[in-house]
Amino acid sequence: MTTYSDLYLFIDGERIQGGGRREIPVMNPSTEEVLGHVPAASQDDLERALAAAQRGFEVWRKVSAYERAKILRRAAELLRERKEEIAHLMTLEQGKTLPESRMEVGNLPDILDWDADEGRRIYGRIIPSRAAGQRQLVVREPIGPVATFTPWNYPGLIPLRKVSSVLAAGCSCIIKPAEETAATTLAVLQVFEEAGLPPGVLNIVFGVPDEISTYLIASPIIRAVSFTGSTSVGKHLSEMAARGIKKCVMELGGHAPCIVFDDVRDPYKIAEGAALRKYRNGGQGCVNPSRYFVHEAIFDQFVNRFTEVAANIVVGDGFAAGSKMGPLAHARRLDAMQEIADDSRTHGAHIVAGGKRVGKRGYFWEPTVVTHAPNEALLMREEPFGPAVVINPFSTFEEAVSQANNTVYGLSAYAFTESGSRAIAIADALEVGMVGINTYALGAPDAIGAPETPFGGVKESGYGSEGGTEGLLEYMTVKLISQF
Missing domain, CATH: 3.40.605.10 (Aldehyde Dehydrogenase; Chain A, domain 1)
Structure with a gap:
């Protein structure tokens, strides 16, 4: 106790x-x-x-x-x-x-x-x-x-x-x-x-x-x-x-994009790691990835695995042995998540997992996955700061960069690729203060940020x-x- x-x-x-x-x-x-x-x-x-x-x-x-x-x-x-x-x-x-x-x-x-x-x-x-x-x-x-x-x-x-x-x-x-x-x-x-x-x-x-x-x-x-x-x-x-x-x-604030190129060796493994990272701390983190742009060639594979992992995350009291995601911090975050879900439906996006409150006591919300959201949707424009993520397909490098940078925020971004030249190109192109290439660790592997590395953003971040x-x-x- x-x-x-x-x-x-x-x-x-x-x-x-x-x-x-x-x-x-x-x-x-x-x-x-x-x-x-x-x-x-x-x-x-x-x-x-x-x-x-x-x-x-x-x-x-x-x-x-x-x-x-x-x-x-x-x-x-x-x-x-x-x-x-x-x-x-x-x-x-x-x-x-x-x-x-x-x-x-x-x-x-x-x-x-x-x-x-x-x-x-x-x-x-x-x-x-x-x-x-x-x-x-x-x-x-x-x-x-x-x-x-x-x-x-x-x-x-x-x-x-x-x-x-x-x-x-x-x-x-x-x-x-x-x-x-x-x-x-x-x-x-x-x-x-x-x-x-x-x-x-x-x-x-x-x-x-x-x-x-x-x-x-x-x-x-x-x-x-x-x-x-x-x-x-x-x-x-x-x-x-x-x-x-x-x-x-x-x-x-941040609204971190994550770009997954079609040359990754194992889209299923990347998707699994992505889902587990996204919902850490209930998605209430400024560097949590919140907008995924996945190459169309592997889009369905990625979404299917991501959704499967998200749907199986046990939501409950943070002290419970089986819980993998606790409640949101206060009632205002529940209202924000409901607004995102309603807005996504209004704009024709697909909610393929979650999208609603868990129970009637405590500030619990299901891990939520939205796909095919237009740029006008709230989830594309504003940081969710909660367990909601959008996954959209892209076809070209230029399209991925344009979508990733299409926000006032510029705190962190992530990209996954097996190409060394592409890794350099995407790191240079992203308008953020911190970039993770083939990793979500902006510093030490198990830390939110290593003390020896600078942490900060650009633009309105x-x-x-x-x-x-x-x-x-x-x-x-x-x-x-x-x-x-």
Whole structure:
């Protein structure tokens, strides 16, 4: 049994509850029962968090990268010790199956270990001078307090990846995680305090998203903004940040195409792997493939196997031993899936698997497969962010590229081919920030993204990178020092 945690704000090293604050219910998506209530931060709370972040930054920026690395590594060890506890909280709140939760939590310590080391390798350079006796140095410095905003679909990975990079760069942080998965994110981030992070360097607040983001981003204390979420919200936050000339990292929506060429050796195996990858985390992932373009010569083979696998995915409580896909995170996703199904029928597409809710309790939806959808269909235009996928045939390379790029999104894309020249050509042609060729692994095979590789998109999927060296440099400024 999982014991649900008390929920709180964490400001200047203090856990804050009660005090007449508004409370937001947290639901179990499998049962629709209330698990607990998370306190919403008041303006006074946000002012205190901003002041704490400013003081924390002045302390943390003076701590050497070598000493910062020790704290990050200690936090990593604490996460390893608590893997099972945090995984259970994640499945309870978010709904994903327990094996998926374990995989997510199991990858978190590697992020901290990577950033701990990479933070010690942020080098400057010396530029040869035109004048005798002059030294021209370029150094990198932490940008200042950072406001971060994270969603509910990966409540351990996304908050941890942001906070780890911010801290490794020498900045302080105020994070507003998703209220739907508050206990999970608190359990993940609380290890920093126990690892020895000074008070005020990391502050955690909850509440009405627009109220908190508007207040924090408007403050002159905040010098950078990092957001993961929908494109529409990302545009809004970017506009607010622009008023203060604040740097942004925006990891926004995706609508990942996957192109399967007719030279693949085993279309059945490719289809099987495709279906299993698509419905991971209930399809609630920005890099999950959602539009398949399969060569007409193997289209029927691919669709038949994909549909067979999808129809046999057991949907149920994430704790149940036989479950392969848990519920959606909240009732709003059920409404979105119903809209996609209705719209697909209206536009003459074929729903060959799924297309309806499972049961009457819990936010469960059948793995859904749609074929022959026209470009006007909602599923072709908008990210489903759920267990729905469209599979359409193509005949030429040019047609596949045109269809794959026919969207405002540009986060990730995938292609399967046995031709080396075609692999190079398709990787060059796809308008995305990340491409998987003959793999869905954008980094480590069993990870959502390897900490040593950059993660980010183009077009309306955002800008800036998380992970890798790039992820730390986003939170640093460049300074030229010219000295005689």
